[in-house]
Amino acid sequence: MCIACDVKLGRRAFLRLGAGLAAAASLGGVAAAAGGPATTLTADQALAKLKEGNQRYVSSPQACAADLAKARAGVAQHQAPWATILSCADSRVPPELIFGGQNVGELFVARNAGNMADTATLGTIEYGAAALGVPLIVVLGHERCGAVAAACEVVEKGARFPGSIGPMLEPIIPAALAAKGKPGDFVDNAIRENAIRTASRIVSASAIVADLVAKGKVKVVAGRYDLDDGRVEFFG
Numbered sequence: 001m002c003i004a005c006d007v008k009l010g011r012r013a014f015l016r017l018g019a020g021l022a023a024a025a026s027l028g029g030v031a032a033a034a035g036g037p038a039t040t041l042t043a044d045q046a047l048a049k050l051k052e053g054n055q056r057y058v059s060s061p062q063a064c065a066a067d068l069a070k071a072r073a074g075v076a077q078h079q080a081p082w083a084t085i086l087s088c089a090d091s092r093v094p095p096e097l098i099f100g101g102q103n104v105g106e107l108f109v110a111r112n113a114g115n116m117a118d119t120a121t122l123g124t125i126e127y128g129a130a131a132l133g134v135p136l137i138v139v140l141g142h143e144r145c146g147a148v149a150a151a152c153e154v155v156e157k158g159a160r161f162p163g164s165i166g167p168m169l170e171p172i173i174p175a176a177l178a179a180k181g182k183p184g185d186f187v188d189n190a191i192r193e194n195a196i197r198t199a200s201r202i203v204s205a206s207a208i209v210a211d212l213v214a215k216g217k218v219k220v221v222a223g224r225y226d227l228d229d230g231r232v233e234f235f236g
């Protein structure tokens, strides 16, 4: 594969994506870019399935017993994920595992330190909702998040962080400021605030998601993963 091929493939893929999003916007059909039908689950059914999966992970944690080869073959030509998870890059928060061993092709996942909705992440979420027909978007914060703790240090102690880490933390600062001085643990309050604000921002910053939410086709929820007991608490 040469660079020229990469460029051509990238352009074709981009055009396919554009066509899919255009179709989704103009036809209200969200499966155009997915190559097949979207999931039939509603947002509420998807949320219930995540809760069941997390309960399974908490009550009987074990390595994934799914038939991965079979699942891979089943989705090789087409994907119909039923939940988008925006979670932290933290190695202890793998969405497929903490929601009970969800298989290949189930979850559409975006991850970054602090589970923030930057431009790349917003575009990813929009593609999942509009082109793939994913009915549920979850912003998942987690206990003892290092990125949020660092933002709290900026607010509380004027800390500075090198390289791109400092600028990366800036979107978390408003959540840390809002949490400062409130009863309870400062960092944990900021983690909750950050997840809730990010969920809200996904709707306010994305006309695509806002439109799907208004039509009742998509729900956006926030939650917090507990590193100690494995439970996911959903807010609202």
Ligand SMILES: [Zn+2]
Pocket: 088, 089, 090, 113, 114, 115, 142, 144, 145, 146, 147, 148
């Ligand atoms: Zn984190």
